[in-house]
Amino acid sequence: MAEKPKMVNLAQKDLPEAWYNVLPDLPIPLEPPLHPATKEPVTPDDLAPLFPMGLIEQEVSTESYIEIPEEVRQVYRIWRPTPLVRAERLEKYLQTPARIYYKHEGVSPAGSHKPNTAVAQAYYNKKEGVKRLTTETGAGQWGSALAMGCSFFDLELQVFMVGSSFYQKPYRRMLIETWGAKVVPSPSPLTETGRKYLEEDPETSGSLGMAISEAVEMAMEGDDVKYSLGSVLNHVLLHQTVIGQEAQKAFEVFDDYPNVVIGCVGGGSNFAGTALPFVNDVKAGKDVRILAVEPASCPTLTGGKYEYDFGDIAGMTPLLLMYTLGHEFIPPPSHSGGLRYHGDAPIISLLVKEGLMDACTYHQVEVFDAAVMFARTEGHVPAPETAHAIKAVVDEAIKCRESGESECIFFNFSGHGMLDLAAYDDYNSGKLSDV
Numbered sequence: 001m002a003e004k005p006k007m008v009n010l011a012q013k014d015l016p017e018a019w020y021n022v023l024p025d026l027p028i029p030l031e032p033p034l035h036p037a038t039k040e041p042v043t044p045d046d047l048a049p050l051f052p053m054g055l056i057e058q059e060v061s062t063e064s065y066i067e068i069p070e071e072v073r074q075v076y077r078i079w080r081p082t083p084l085v086r087a088e089r090l091e092k093y094l095q096t097p098a099r100i101y102y103k104h105e106g107v108s109p110a111g112s113h114k115p116n117t118a119v120a121q122a123y124y125n126k127k128e129g130v131k132r133l134t135t136e137t138g139a140g141q142w143g144s145a146l147a148m149g150c151s152f153f154d155l156e157l158q159v160f161m162v163g164s165s166f167y168q169k170p171y172r173r174m175l176i177e178t179w180g181a182k183v184v185p186s187p188s189p190l191t192e193t194g195r196k197y198l199e200e201d202p203e204t205s206g207s208l209g210m211a212i213s214e215a216v217e218m219a220m221e222g223d224d225v226k227y228s229l230g231s232v233l234n235h236v237l238l239h240q241t242v243i244g245q246e247a248q249k250a251f252e253v254f255d256d257y258p259n260v261v262i263g264c265v266g267g268g269s270n271f272a273g274t275a276l277p278f279v280n281d282v283k284a285g286k287d288v289r290i291l292a293v294e295p296a297s298c299p300t301l302t303g304g305k306y307e308y309d310f311g312d313i314a315g316m317t318p319l320l321l322m323y324t325l326g327h328e329f330i331p332p333p334s335h336s337g338g339l340r341y342h343g344d345a346p347i348i349s350l351l352v353k354e355g356l357m358d359a360c361t362y363h364q365v366e367v368f369d370a371a372v373m374f375a376r377t378e379g380h381v382p383a384p385e386t387a388h389a390i391k392a393v394v395d396e397a398i399k400c401r402e403s404g405e406s407e408c409i410f411f412n413f414s415g416h417g418m419l420d421l422a423a424y425d426d427y428n429s430g431k432l433s434d435v
Contacts, residue, residue: 002373004086004254004255005083005086005253005254006083006086006088007083007085007086007194008083008084008250008253008254009079009081009083009176010184010246010249010250010253011081012077012080012081012266013080014246014249015070015073015076015077015080015081015242015246016068016095016229016241016242016245016246017067017073018065018066018068019065019066019068019073019238019239019241019242020064020065020238020244020245020276020277021058021061021062021063021064021065021066021234021238021241021412022237022241022279022347023061023062023347024062024063024064024270025064025279025280025283026271026347026350026351027283027350027351027354027356028350028354029096030234030321030346030347030350031321031346033059033318033319033320033346034308034318034319035318035319036315036316036317036318036319039319042318044056044057044060046318047059047203047218047318049161049220050128050216050219050220050227051226051227052124052125052127052128052130052226053128054124054127054128055121055124055235057232058235058238059233059234059235060234062076066090066238066267068120068242069120069123070291071123071384072119072120072123075119075123075149075152075290076116076119076242077109078109078432079107079109080242081114081246082103082105082107082108082243082246083103083104083107083250084101084102084103084104084106084246084247084250084251084254084412085101085102085103085104085376085378086099086100086101086254087100087101087374087378088286089377089378089421090373090374090377090378090394090397091397092377093373093377094394094397094398094401095401096398096400096401097400097401097404097405097406098396098397098400098405098406098407098408099158099256099406099407099408099409100397100409100411101247101251101256101258101408101410101411102409102410102411102412102413103243103246103247103253103274103410103411103412103413104236104380104384105243105270105412105414105415106380106382106383106413106414106415106416108145109148110141110144110145110148110175110246111141111144111383111415111418111419112141112145112383112414112415112416113240113243113269113270113273113412113414113415114141114142114144114145114146114230114269114415115145115148116239116240116242116243116273117230117235117236117240117269118142118145118146118148118149118228118230119148119149119152119240119280120149120239121133121146121149121156121228121235121236121239122146122149122150122152122153122228123149123153125153125155125226125228126153126154126155129224130155130224130225130226131155131156131224131225132155132156132157132158132222132224132225132226133146133150133155133156133157133158133219133225133226133227133228134158134159134160134214134215134216134218134219134225134226134227134228135157135158135175135215135227135228135229135230136159136160136161136162136186136208136211136212136214136215136229136230136343137159137160137161137162137165137172137176137183137211137381138162138165138208138211138266138339138340139162139165139169139172139384139420140161140165140166140169140172140173140175140176141172141229141383141415141417142178142182142230142231143159143161143172143183143340144172144175144179145216145230146159146181146228146230147159147175147176147177147179147180147181148179150179150180150181150190151179151180151181156181156182157180157181157182158181158182158183158184158190158215158218159176159181159182159183159184159243160183160184160186160188160190160194160211160215161173161183161184161185161186161207161211162185162186162205162207162208162210162211162340163174163185163186163187163204164206166183166184166185166186166206167185168422168423169419169422171419172419173388175419177395179360180371185206186206186208186210186211186214187204187206187211187214188214190214191213191214191217191218192216192217193210193213193214193217193313193316194210194214197210197313204330205330206330207313207329207330207331207340207342208267208340208341208342208395209311209312209313209327209328209341209342210309210312210313210314210330212229212311212312212313212317213312213313213314213316215227216312216316216317217313217314217316227253230267230269230421231266231267231268231269231341231345232267232268232269232311232320232322232344232345232346233345234342234345234346234347236269236271236345237272237273237276237345237347237348238267239273240269240270240272240273240274240275241272241276241277242273243270243273243274243279243287243412244274244275244276244278245277247274247277247410248277248278251410256408257288257408258278258288258408258409258410259287259288259289259407259408259432260288260289260290260291260396260407260408260409260410261274261275261278261288261289261290261291261410261411262290262291262293262389262392262393262396262409262411262412263275263291263292263293263389263411263412263414264292264293264294264339264385264386264387264388264389264412264414265292265293265294265301265339265344265348265359266294266298266339266340266341266349266385267341267343267344267345268344268345268348268349269345270412270414270415271292271348271412272345272347272348272421273412274410274411275290275292275357276347278290279351279356282356282357283356286308286424289358290351290356290357290358291357291358291359291360291392291396292348292352292357292358292359292360293359293360293361293362293368293388293389293391293392294339294359294360294361294388295329295339295340295361295362295363295388296361296362296363296364296434297340297363297364297434297435298325298331298339298340298341298342298362299325299345299351300323300324300325300341300342300343301323301340301344301348301352301359302359302360302361302370303325303361304323304324304325304342304344305323305324305325305345306321306322306323306349306353307322307324308320308321309322309324309326309342309343310327311326311327311343312327313327313328316326320343320346321346321349321350322344322345322346322349323343323344323349323352323353324342324343324344325342325343327342327343328342329342339385339388343363355435360392362388362391362392363434364432364433364434364435365427365432365433365434366386366391367384367387367388367391368423368424368427368432369391370387370390370391370393370396370426371384371386371390371391371417371424372427372428374387374390375393380413380416381416381417381418381424382413382415382416382417383415383416383417383420384412384417384420385414385415386412386413386414386415386416386417387417389400389411389412389413390411391412393409393411397409398419423424
């Protein structure tokens with residue numbers, strides 16, 4: 001009998017030809033964004049100052065699949081398809097009958113899943129004659145990915161990086177600058193919003209809400225500049241579905257299929273890209289559970305209210321119906337900068353509210369316990385954000401050990417932690433604490 005593979009690398013011919021759009025498959029229609037001034041549903045014209053029309057059309061599309069432009073697929077081929085790996089050493093360490101698999105998105109040039117949408121967004125902006133983009137970034141994964149995407153399509157980029165992460169993660173700043181973009185800590189003196197919050201608290205650690213406000217404000221200044229968002233919105237989640245689609249095809253080679261699908265959640269992009277292709281399995285009553293994992297310091301899905309709220313702290317963005325901790329909420333500084341967002345994607349929020357997805361939270365120290373366990377068994381050092389998913393995987397595997405059930409557990413290794421070693425230094429030296 002042939003030995004079963006431990007890793008599946010699909011051929012480039014297996015790269016998805018279209019993104020999967022979950023909107024037609026939602027249990028109830030998604031409520032529209034509201035205009036920040038009128039509180040009426042936004043129109044494409046309302047969004048045009050911020051986004052190119054190609055992305056606006058994707059935001060509201062009801063087509064189940066949207067073709068991936070060949071120019072985007074050509075860039076994807078640099079690192080896609082990404083491998084699906086069986087974590088046998090982790091299984092053995094945990095003495096679990098569970099079968100654990102992960103999709104390794106850390107093999108992208110930027111080290112995370114973020115280029116899946118960064119490349120697409122850069123392409124659509126370039127196609128419509130945009131010269132410059134602005135964006136925010138938390139831990140720097142999104143900012144660096146968009147900097148790479150903009151370098152491929154010859155676009156200028158200004159990144160507003162959450163202040164605490166800017167100083168915690170200097171190598172992400174360097175990566176952004178190496179790909180040709182400009183980056184400043186947020187709040188910054190470059191915008192009215194930034195100056196306001198610096199005056200109120202010169203020592204503020206910043207937040208994604210502040211950084212978004214700054215990026216949106218700058219994007220409204222000229223006709224040749226647009227804003228780019230790395231999570232939350234429908235078109236961003238859409239672009240990430242290459243992850244789950246590739247995984248489903250790779251599971252055919254493994255002759256296996258997930259019972260549990262797990263991902264970390266900040267705004268929801270990597271989790272959505274992994275989980276959305278499996279939503280119809282849940283709707284059909286198959287033995288598939290989907291689990292979102294968030295930090296206890298920013299428990300949006302588990303501790304937020306389901307209501308309309310702004311995506312930024314200054315109230316400049318459209319209001320979205322989502323689980324939110326309030327747009328003025330400033331999470332405490334943590335090493336999981338990419339998960340420090342006050343709201344969640346409306347699509348994810350709706351699916352959690354309707355019971356098609358579950359959510360849980362963990363504290364920082366126990367998350368790093370799991371991260372180090374993974375690094376010492378599987379070799380790969382995960383990003384702090386990814387480590388949240390790994391902690392949930394470990395707990396699910398231990399449940400299987402205790403019950404004797406052999407479940408197939410699948411999670412997204414959304415990014416590596418080689419630029420987050422300061423966090424591991426804090427952990428190894430006993431300085432890391434829960435926040």
